[in-house]
Amino acid sequence: MGIRKETRKELLAESRKHPARELLEQIPRLGPIRVALLIALLQTPHRFRTKRQLWNYCGLGLRTRTSGEYRYTGGHLQHARKPPALRGLNVNHNHDLKNLFKSAATRAGTSKDDPLGEFYQNLLASGMEPPMARLTLARKIAAIALKIWKKGERFDPAKLKQQAA
Secondary structure, three states: OOHHHHHHHHHHHHHOOOOOHHHHOOOOOOOHHHHHHHHHHHOOHHHOOOHHHHHHHHOOOEEEEOOOOEEEEOOEEEEOOOOOEEEEEOOOOOHHHHHHHHHHHHHHHOOOOOHHHHHHHHHHHOOOOHHHHHHHHHHHHHHHHHHHHHHOOOOOHHHOOOOOO
16 A cells, blocks of 8 residues: 555544544535544634634634834824735745644535635625635634634534634
């Protein structure tokens, strides 16, 4: 047997020992391999207090830079009204996790028969560009995985809303 097949078999056998596997496999487009990798890479969901912390760790968080947040006007320090500039996605991240969530989002975007595919199609219908819609869907999948894993809930497609991922 090849090394890849043997490694895959061992990875799946090891992930079956984890209690969160059954919960995470309910999420559409997160199959046994992606779930096993997710469990292996994250180890525990309690490392992340919020979904934004997970997004930054996965490379799905936006980088913002500000310069001159405060200024003196008439001798008084005032907060500038200029919003922080967006500088793209953060570059210091776990590449395997980013690949996992982005590939799941890409696969979900090609199908219309599951709730995540419908979510993606709704994003496109609202006028969002496809790359941004895939990023939003990847963030949504990551947020769902974190919540399900932390709380021990089952995946409910009815809770999938058109909110900010």
